[in-house]
Amino acid sequence: MDTSELTALLTPEGLRLLDEVGPIASTDDAARVVSRLRSAGHSPDLVSAVVGQARLRVRAAAKFGAFAERMLFTRAGLEQATRLSIAARHAGRFRTAGLSRVADLGCGIGGDALGLAGLGIRVHAVDADEVTAAIAAYNLAPFGETTTVSHARAEDVDLDGVDAVWLDPARRTAGHSETRQVSSQEWSPALDWVFAVLADRSGGVKLGPGFDRERIPDDVEAQWISADGSTIELVLWSGALAREGVHRAALVVRGDDTWELTAPGDSPDVEPSELGAFVHEPDGAVIRARLIGEIARSLQAGMLSPGIAYLTSDAALTSPFVSSFRVREQLPADPKKLAQALRARGIGTLEIKKRGVDVDPAVLRKKLSLRGDAAATLIMTRVGSKRLALLADRV
Template identity: 85%
Template sequence: MDIAELTALLTPEGLRLLDEIGPLDNTDDAARAVSRLRAAGHSPDLVAGVVGQARLRVRAAAKFGPFAERMLFTRAGLEQATRLPIAARHAGRFRAAGIERVADLGCGIGGDALGLAGLGIRVHAVDADEVTAAIAAYNLAPFGDAATVAHARAEEVDLTGMDAVWLDPARRTAGHAETRQVASGEWSPSLEWVFALLGRIPGGVKLGPGFDRALIPDDVEAQWISADGSTIELVLWAGALARDGVRRAALVVRGDDAWELTAPDDSPDVDSRELGAFVHEPDGAVIRARLIGEVARALDAGMLSTGIAYLTSDAALTSPFVSTFRVREQLPVDTKKLAQALRARGIGTLEIKKRGVDVDPAVLRKKLSLRGDEAATLIVTRVGSKRLALLADRV
């Protein structure tokens, strides 16, 4: 979306059309809507803005639920926005720390600011991009003076009167549609500026889950977060927002439920052991936080192989921090023999998990030519230099 489209959209006519057109689920629906609106005499900018937003609202429902129906987006802004349930959890930490006013520096379309304002925290949201800031202002308008928005660079914001900051440095090239990731040295604001600011005022900074651990300051809490099986972000908490004695945390969210594992530092891995009755795959947040050892000790499990994130045990224990599989049997690793074994067992639906081996699950599935009514999970990994194929069932 460019400024001309946004200007046309932010009118009574534009917003009325957007509400009337409803969700557009696919390109055919969008094409028909374009033809209908153009035939009615609406300008190209208005048509592009309305149809684009109707498409984005459909996609945004996964992150913002029913709130998406009354929000505006850019494609890049939606991709980078924090899911609203996660933003609410971030906001809960600010509220628990007694924070009343937060500067959201790099607010994007306003996802995290919505979480803060929704919990009664006054927020001043700032974005360096004019269109994005305008969209954030629209999305935060229901909160009135409790949520203000400015078009400015984070480095230029007067933080007088603010109790804390929330930062989401731009990690991609500028734009509202197709963007690309840039090196950490090109982030805006820079990491050096961000970390210096967090040394002066309490706050949190949202980063990608694959952020270089060597760059994490020693005096912050690093919290990796997964949602519904995907590791989505790393948040570094500083000052009053960092918990005493916690430097590593893994927050696992599934639907409305959440579990967290914390530790004062990386947790040493446990020793490897022989394959047991169960294999456990740690959640991505647990792996990123290097807390596999904590989970292993709770499950009385060992590493299936040193350096590979699979655990094994004989006890039928489960944990929200792992996916657990009951091992049926070990199968041949050779693709032809593996296919024969699966057909003999009537396996037609197969989930393929792999770690430590150069296997493309999509390619392997095609080569297996599966057929049958049974379902199972295939775990392909290695123990030392030996490859291993395990037929298993999710617990």
């Protein structure tokens, strides 16, 4: 969306037309709506903006639920936005710490600011892109005077009147649609400036989950977060927002349920064990936080192989922090022999998981020519230089 499209959309006619069009889920539906609106005499800018927003609202439902039906988006802003359920959890930490005035520096379309404002926290949201700031202002408008939005660089904001900051540095090239990731030297605001702000006051900074651990400051709490099986972000917390004695945390969210594992630092891995009755795969947030050892000890498990994030045990224990599999048997790792073994067992539905081996599950699946009514999980990994193919069932 460019400035001319936004100008056309942010009018009574444009917003009314957007509501009338409703959600647009497919390319064919979009083409029909474009044709109908152009035939009715609407301008190209307005038609493009309305149809684009109608399609983005459909995609946004996964992050914002029913709220998406009254929000505006850019494609890049939606991709980078925090899910509303996660933003609400972040906001809860600010409220628990008694911080009532927050500057959201790099607010994007306003996802995190929505979470803060929804808990009654006063928010000053700032974005360096004019179109994005205007969209954030629209999305935050229902909260009235408790939220303000500025088009400005984060570095130029006066922070004297706020209790804490929330930072989400832009990690992609500028733009509203197709963007690409950039190196940390090109982030906006710059990472050194972000860390300096974090060292000076209470705050949180949202980063990608694969952020270089060597660059994490020593005096912050690092919390990796996964949602419904995907590791989505790393948040560094400082000041009153960092919990005493916690430097590593893994937050696992599945639907409305959450579990968290915390520790004063990285947890040492446990010793390797022979293959047992169960294999456990730690959640991605646990792996990123390097808390595998904590989970292994709770499951009476050992590492299946050093450096590979699979645990094994004979104890019939599991945890919200792992996916557990009961091992049926070990099969040949050679694709031809493996295919024969699976056909002999009538397995036509197969989940393929792999760690530590150069295997493309999609390519392997084609080679296996699966047939049958049975279902199972195939775990491909290695112990030392030996490949393992384990047939298993999810617990």
